[in-house]
Amino acid sequence: MALLEVRELGKAFGGVAAIADLSFAVPEGSIYAVIGPNGAGKTTLFNMLSGVYVPSDGAIEFDGSSLAGLEPHQVATRGISRTFQNLQIFFNMSVLENVMVGCHQRARSGLYRAALRLPGVVREEQQIRAWALEALEFCGLAHLAERPADALPYGELKRVEIARALAADPRLLLMDEPAAGLNDTETAELRELIRRIGARGVTVLLVEHNMGLVMQVSDTVLVLDYGSKLAEGTTTEIQNDPRVIAAYLGGEVQYAVQ
Numbered sequence: 001m002a003l004l005e006v007r008e009l010g011k012a013f014g015g016v017a018a019i020a021d022l023s024f025a026v027p028e029g030s031i032y033a034v035i036g037p038n039g040a041g042k043t044t045l046f047n048m049l050s051g052v053y054v055p056s057d058g059a060i061e062f063d064g065s066s067l068a069g070l071e072p073h074q075v076a077t078r079g080i081s082r083t084f085q086n087l088q089i090f091f092n093m094s095v096l097e098n099v100m101v102g103c104h105q106r107a108r109s110g111l112y113r114a115a116l117r118l119p120g121v122v123r124e125e126q127q128i129r130a131w132a133l134e135a136l137e138f139c140g141l142a143h144l145a146e147r148p149a150d151a152l153p154y155g156e157l158k159r160v161e162i163a164r165a166l167a168a169d170p171r172l173l174l175m176d177e178p179a180a181g182l183n184d185t186e187t188a189e190l191r192e193l194i195r196r197i198g199a200r201g202v203t204v205l206l207v208e209h210n211m212g213l214v215m216q217v218s219d220t221v222l223v224l225d226y227g228s229k230l231a232e233g234t235t236t237e238i239q240n241d242p243r244v245i246a247a248y249l250g251g252e253v254q255y256a257v258q
């Protein structure tokens with residue numbers, strides 16, 4: 001069964017369609033990649049899925065319910081978390097505090113209860129710390145929990161963002177170019193982390209330019225071109241699709257199949 005279903009989705013900026021008539025379904029438990037050249041509409045798609053942009057057309061269903069009209073925090077509460085193409089880290093906070101931010105949708109107390117410091121709130125704070133530490137542990141970052149975020153190199157900060165998204169306990173994780181700016185060792189570690197996230201039962205929607213990584217971890221690949229679906233299939237089907245090779249993969253295919 002599909003956890004996420006997108007039907008005839010469209011988004012126009014002024015007169016320009018960034019996404020047009022896009023339909024696809026992501027099966028629960030799968031790792032589903034969306035690839036395509038710069039400007040193809042990948043981040044615009046993520047912004048619609050996470051409630052940042054209101055679609056111009058079409059429908060998004062998550063776990064059988066429409067996401068229409070939901071604000072980003074409401075989408076997060078339904079079970080969708082994301083990481084960002086451009087790092088969104090609070091540099092004046094510790095690594096642990098950055099990850100704790102991801103748990104707020106998961107916690108029950110509102111700001112009002114928190115301000116009154118009701119007994120349950122203190123327990124809840126401890127619960128949030130425990131969730132955040134578990135996510136850091138899962139991402140291999142527990143030893144850095146108390147460090148200030150601005151003391152970490154870029155590759156580790158990308159991982160902190162993944163921990164923050166996981167700390168919300170999502171059913172669907174949207175990852176926007178997680179390998180961008182990583183060296184080969186960090187990219188290999190990321191590949192293992194994505195596999196472990198999948199093994200944990202979290203469905204992953206992966207936007208990525210690194211074809212080696214995409215072909216190694218994905219169950220299904222969707223190719224976007226000028227906001228529309230050019231092709232969709234298994235990694236083998238995509239690597240052998242003449243339209244995809246002509247429009248996009250070109251010389252990268254050789255690298256991808258290694």
Ligand SMILES: Nc1ncnc2c1ncn2[C@@H]1O[C@H](COP(=O)(O)OP(=O)(O)OP(=O)(O)O)[C@@H](O)[C@H]1O
Nearest residue numbers: 013017018036037038039040041042043044045085
């Ligand atoms: N807020 C916006 N206002 C106007 N145009 C936008 C906006 N966001 C995106 N676009 C346009 O929509 C198109 C798709 O952009 P998008 O960022 O989704 O591409 P992308 O596939 O993520 O590219 P990249 O691989 O470079 O990250 C581009 O032409 C972009 O200029």
Ligand SMILES: [Mg+2]
Nearest residue numbers: 042043044085
């Ligand atoms: Mg993008």
